Amino acid sequence: MPTLDTSTEPSGARRVGDLTPDLLLTGEHHLCPGCGEPLALRCLLDTITDLEVTTQTIGVVGIGCYTAFTTSIDVDLVQALHGRAPSVATGIKRMRPDAVVFTLQGDGDMVNEGLQEVLHTAARGEAVTCVLLNNGVFGETGGHMTATTVLGQRTKNTIDGREAEYHGYPILIGDLISRLEGASYVARGSVHNAGAVARTKKMVRRALESQRRGDGFSFVEVLTMCPTGWFIPTGEGPEYLHETLGAVHVMGELKVDGRVKTTDELHTENVARQREVEARLAAGGLDG
């Protein structure tokens, strides 16, 4: 199988760890090794800086592992209850229409506890951006099934893997939201490799730009690694994400300018793109 030469760094390359977003007070955190949430947070913070909306940005944070970020990011924040961040964001945006308002929520927070909140907020077309950190598991409680846990995934209360007959099916939240008239931009990214991080950052940018244009509700779901909650070695997190969570919650833009794509359509497109990359690699590399 042809591979890229990674024995030396490309010229001008920077390591993710060398870069600290302006809005991060410290790179230290108390989340587990291999956690994907700090990467997703960096995508968000960098984008706020890039768009030059820093001094008008207000965040609303739900309850989950990422709640720990409330002490380490230099953003005006409101701590919400589990699941309720979209309503709190609504109240903020209605009173401060010029502010850029985002929520930061996990899958347990948004898709379990607060599903109606995010759907109603999207349907109302509130000009806020909800960011979902989706790892398919309750990380903070120690690895329990959520509404996005994929079939076959082992959690502490699906010991033999999630079975549809017993535990039901995962919710593809991006698909649900994309069908609502009030949603203007819906995308699903990931942080399992550098390319995915770069694409996710673009998604966050498009979402915030959509909010600034007043187009309506915008939504970015970010698949994040949780090796602790997945009960796998830390180093296997990215691959596990890509092959299990990512195979069901397929990455891509689900709604742009009112045009909707389904997860199935994204899957077909992604497979075609992968085939093309493999063909180009086989033909001598991506530069050609």
Place this chain on the structure above:
Amino acid sequence: MTTIAVRGAERRLLEGSEAIALASIAAGCRFFAGYPMTPFTEVLEHFARYLPEVGGTCINAESELEAVGMAWGALATGARAATGSTGQGLSLMQESFAEITLAELPLVIFNLARGQGDYFQATRGGGHGDYRHLVLAPVDITEAVELTQLAFHLADRWRNPVLVYGDYLTAHVEESVSVDPIDFGPVPDKDWAVDGATTGTGHAKLLSPLGLARFGAEPIGIEAHLRRIVAKQHEIERAEARAETGYLDDAETVVVAFGSPARFVRSVVRDLREAGERVGFVRPITLWPFPADAVAAAAGARTVAVFELSAGQLIDDVRLAVLGRAPVVGIGGISTDGSGFGVGRLLDVETIRDRVLAVHRGGADAALPPLPDNERTLW
């Protein structure tokens, strides 16, 4: 009519729910979110009608859970904001009430209740943890106009939620009132409110119920945070208890009642006084903090009677205030109309007088006349 009656000292015949909405706007409320429920519904209707006229926002929320969340967000920006429902709807909001208290946000809550069985909910709270709300119980529409405005003032003064507890009569009785802004004095600046302007300055704001501090700042810690709030609530207890009393000096029987039913009790007691009976009354205006001193002053009476439209909830606080120095007996009870939303036949001057007199003549052990039954039709 597009002009809002909050300007000038014009008196108008207003339904309580409209008076409450207008009084809120007079107090500077610019955000309301609620979910319709009888008998609260018309409060929401009037906010929906009037708030846009003053540049405010009223959201017909998809659920009570979301209504209180929206109000939370509006409060966080420094706006005066409120939500409300009947006790049933407020049950759904209790988690947020508890946390909003710990986040020290000045929420105003309206309970236009189906009776007085929400006393425990209002004064003890149905939420988790150690928290308290100020609770104001207007006796009539004129007082509702005043206490609604006071609620916004006290919420800001103490950075603590304030609940206005009314009922079907508060919502739907019409009285001639003028809704003039009342100046209760200065309140602290809302330098904690978020507007995004401090993002990226190294001093961004954090409105959290968890007692967290930003990296680099001295951590508060959840224990110290909770203790500070409890200390504040003790201050509120000392400062804000309010009550109306009448004829206590030589009263042999003192009747305690709050809210709309207290209006009937007050009338009964006045009539009995004119007839030469030594009876008096205490009307708690704040249910929390409970005006224990005013009630304790009744402990010299032979009997303390509690009239409330519930199985007996206020009576617990009365007993705590009287501390065994006089027998305390409940003379109210459950009484509703056929729908369960409105007022039953117990709320009747002659019926109440018979029950007060039974205790007044026979003491705490006197047999009470049977509770009047209502029609049994549903809707």
